[in-house]
Amino acid sequence: AAQGDLEWKKGPCRFCGVGCGILVGIKDGKAVAVKGDPRSKVNKGLLCVKGYHQTMCIQSKDRLTHALVKKNGTYVKTPLDEALDLVASKMKETIEKHGKDSVAMYTSGQSTIPEGYVASKLMKGAIGTNNLDCNARLCMASAVAGFLTTFGADEPMGCYEDIEHADYFITWGNNMAEMHPVLFSRMLEQKQRRGAKIVDFATRTTRSSTASDRSILFEPQTDLAVANAICYEIIENGWMNKSFVEKHCNFTKGLTNIGYGLEDKFAFKDKATPIDFEAYREFLQDYTPEKVAKYSKVSVQDIKYLAAIYGDPNKKVVSYWCMGMNQHTRGTWMNNLVYNIHLLTGKISQPGNGPFSLTGQPSACGTAREVGTFTHKLPKGVVTNEKHRRLAAKIWKVPYERIPAKPTYHTTEMFRAVDRGDIKFIWTQVTNPLVSLPKTSRYRPALEKESCFVVVSDVFPTPTSDVADVILPASWHIEKSGIYGNSERRTQHWDQMIEGPGETTPDAWMTIEVAKRMGFGDLFPYSRENHVEEIYEEYIQFHEGKKHGMAPLKALKRKSGVIWPYVEGKSTLWRFNAEYDPACDNGKAFHFYGKPDGKAVIWQRPFEPAPEKPDAEYPFWLNTGRVVEHWHTGSMTRRIPVLHQAMPNAYIELHPDDAMDYGISNGDMVKVISKRGACTMPASINERGLPTKGQVFAPFFDEELMINDVTLDAFCPISKEPDFKKCAVKIEKV
Numbered sequence: 124a125a126q127g128d129l130e131w132k133k134g135p136c137r138f139c140g141v142g143c144g145i146l147v148g149i150k151d152g153k154a155v156a157v158k159g160d161p162r163s164k165v166n167k168g169l170l171c172v173k174g175y176h177q178t179m180c181i182q183s184k185d186r187l188t189h190a191l192v193k194k195n196g197t198y199v200k201t202p203l204d205e206a207l208d209l210v211a212s213k214m215k216e217t218i219e220k221h222g223k224d225s226v227a228m229y230t231s232g233q234s235t236i237p238e239g240y241v242a243s244k245l246m247k248g249a250i251g252t253n254n255l256d257c258n259a260r261l262c263m264a265s266a267v268a269g270f271l272t273t274f275g276a277d278e279p280m281g282c283y284e285d286i287e288h289a290d291y292f293i294t295w296g297n298n299m300a301e302m303h304p305v306l307f308s309r310m311l312e313q314k315q316r317r318g319a320k321i322v323d324f325a326t327r328t329t330r331s332s333t334a335s336d337r338s339i340l341f342e343p344q345t346d347l348a349v350a351n352a353i354c355y356e357i358i359e360n361g362w363m364n365k366s367f368v369e370k371h372c373n374f375t376k377g378l379t380n381i382g383y384g385l386e387d388k389f390a391f392k393d394k395a396t397p398i399d400f401e402a403y404r405e406f407l408q409d410y411t412p413e414k415v416a417k418y419s420k421v422s423v424q425d426i427k428y429l430a431a432i433y434g435d436p437n438k439k440v441v442s443y444w445c446m447g448m449n450q451h452t453r454g455t456w457m458n459n460l461v462y463n464i465h466l467l468t469g470k471i472s473q474p475g476n477g478p479f480s481l482t483g484q485p486s487a488c489g490t491a492r493e494v495g496t497f498t499h500k501l502p503k504g505v506v507t508n509e510k511h512r513r514l515a516a517k518i519w520k521v522p523y524e525r526i527p528a529k530p531t532y533h534t535t536e537m538f539r540a541v542d543r544g545d546i547k548f549i550w551t552q553v554t555n556p557l558v559s560l561p562k563t564s565r566y567r568p569a570l571e572k573e574s575c576f577v578v579v580s581d582v583f584p585t586p587t588s589d590v591a592d593v594i595l596p597a598s599w600h601i602e603k604s605g606i607y608g609n610s611e612r613r614t615q616h617w618d619q620m621i622e623g624p625g626e627t628t629p630d631a632w633m634t635i636e637v638a639k640r641m642g643f644g645d646l647f648p649y650s651r652e653n654h655v656e657e658i659y660e661e662y663i664q665f666h667e668g669k670k671h672g673m674a675p676l677k678a679l680k681r682k683s684g685v686i687w688p689y690v691e692g693k694s695t696l697w698r699f700n701a702e703y704d705p706a707c708d709n710g711k712a713f714h715f716y717g718k719p720d721g722k723a724v725i726w727q728r729p730f731e732p733a734p735e736k737p738d739a740e741y742p743f744w745l746n747t748g749r750v751v752e753h754w755h756t757g758s759m760t761r762r763i764p765v766l767h768q769a770m771p772n773a774y775i776e777l778h779p780d781d782a783m784d785y786g787i788s789n790g791d792m793v794k795v796i797s798k799r800g801a802c803t804m805p806a807s808i809n810e811r812g813l814p815t816k817g818q819v820f821a822p823f824f825d826e827e828l829m830i831n832d833v834t835l836d837a838f839c840p841i842s843k844e845p846d847f848k849k850c851a852v853k854i855e856k857v
């Protein structure tokens with residue numbers, strides 16, 4: 124259609140946490156074009172390859188358009204009302220027979236804010252169980268735990284405008300060229316325009332490395348030691364910002380040798396012990412560049428180079444990271460350590476200076492973290508805090524005693540509980556755990572067991588819906604109204620743009636319908652037409668005030684996104700800095716008000732090895748991740764012909780020397796084997812990425828070549844986020 128024939132409607136992109144603004148061209152009730160929204164402050168009219176083609180999957184022939192109920196091993200097309208009756212009655216019956224904690228919901232950082240909110244209200248407020256967790260546990264939990272332990276408040280203090288101010292971008296285990304491509308292009312623009320520098324610190328060479336000014340490689344897991352060595356250099360060279368540290372920081376140490384969560388029902392609680400600066404300095408003596416260079420494989424010169432960038436008082440530095448640091452058995456520690464660097468130098472909460480944790484999913488911040496679809500969370504605060512439970516009970520109009528004070532299952536433990544038979548009903552929404560969980564070789568048979576009734580809401584069939592007892596047909600992104608929150612605390616609303624096919628229905632509305640059928644109708648008094656707006660108005664009561672105030676709906680509708688805290692009609696771009704943040708009220712230049720004394724914490728966190736390392740039998744490190752063409756488990760992007768053709772299948776990336784040792788050529792089939800399972804995939808040598816010798820890499824988007832059958836379900840004991848980046852494997856040419 125000619126551009127002039129189209130009606131253009133605004134919204135955020137369906138895919139990553141960058142949160143680009145899109146304009147969708149509608150003609151005759153169909154989405155026929157997508158372009159970047161030039162008004163968006165995130166992307167200024169640009170999109171990546173996924174963004175431009177996103178609507179091309181909607182019409183896919185195998186779209187789930189009606190509910191399907193499994194009868195005698197066969198899926199039978201069923202009226203949605205009837206399927207929802209069945210879901211509600213099964214959930215109710217399971218609770219009556221086995222108790223509240225026998226039912227669970229597993230949702231997503233791709234759920235909208237209203238979807239996450241009603242899931243939390245149903246589970247915690249109506250039923251009275253904390254059996255709610257989401258796939259953001261697999262990507263952002265370590266970032267959350269890092270923010271809370273260091274600052275007492277979640278989410279980045281800065282915003283994307285930092286890019287226009289920074290002299291250096293240091294990326295920690297983060298292939299932004301493929302994972303956050305539009306932000307990376309903003310960085311490249313600054314590199315070209317005014318000579319800003321990009322330093323890539325990673326375990327393999329990627330497209331980001333080749334576009335950087337300097338690429339520094341490290342041995343997996345030793346980022347902990349290198350970060351400590353940078354702190355050592357900053358202090359010993361006199362680069363510490365003493366006045367900032369004295370006024371705004373405390374020193375603390377936590378427990379060490381904290382395990383890896385490999386056994387079921389693993390329990391851990393950290394203990395913080397205050398220490399003084401001299402004790403911290405003493406601790407760092409084990410992390411001289413010379414000592415760390417020996418096991419990190421980073422040269423002394425490179426460690427000193429990184430430290431000197433952070434230590435230069437005339438250079439502004441932003442650190443970016445995402446899964447490399449978060450999917451880490453010491454992910455919380457790694458987040459703490461990068462904060463240490465910025466706190467020691469006082470390079471924080473100022474334009475162009477700051478640590479910036481990027482999110483993977485489009486609403487990992489808005490839904491998973493702010494609404495709080497985690498077992499321990501409430502829309503404001505945590506279930507363990509009586510004040511927070513009382514506030515939730517008041518807004519939800521439920522008895523305070525109904526909200527349990529103890530968290531139950533985080534993601535890995537939730538699927539272990541399914542395997543053990545402790546969870547007998549699970550409802551997944553907007554997520555595909557049988558491709559995305561680590562060690563799917565254990566959790567697929569677990570979900571197949573008769574002992575658990577499985578409900579899956581999705582847009583397309585997936586390996587997870589293949590094991591469901593009921594499949595519910597979900598609306599796609601633009602077939603419903605919604606609200607997302609991106610990496611920079613930006614909340615973005617969109618109105619429904621087109622009608623979905625068949626009986627497709629927004630997840631929020633299906634949850635509400637089930638709640639009503641279970642007898643909780645009085646708690647869910649929303650209308651079908653306006654439920655998104657009505658839920659949002661209720662939800663923002665949780666976040667009033669200067670520290671987390673959310674924009675009113677009319678501001679969201681008018682603008683292409685608004686950053687919280689939204690105070691007196693303005694977004695707060697840099698938190699904790701009195702110049703920009705109206706919540707600072709301690710009379711000082713900075714106020715880390717998430718902590719009772721207003722001071723951030725510099726944590727003493729040591730290097731500890733990974734739980735599984737290469738050995739004589741399994742001589743390679745396996746790293747997993749994503750590619751620019753595909754969104755997570757590929758259920759949408761593999762149905763977009765142009766993206767599928769560009770990247771039709773997963774592969775195993777090898778270093779050319781390793782390939783030669785094994786007689787493997789490009790395209791040969793290679794079996795990757797761990798103690799847990801195996802996956803056979805074609806070899807990729809000297810193509811997109813280059814692992815260092817002794818390492819292999821595979822993307823996880825391909826449900827036909829499932830690398831997560833091979834990965835390990837060890838996790839960070841504080842955040843409970845699994846480590847998808849490190850386990851030991853062997854390879855065989857097939």
Ligand code: SF4
Binds near residue numbers: 166304
């Ligand atoms: Fe969408 Fe992310 Fe690409 Fe932007 S960078 S267009 S948000 S996938």
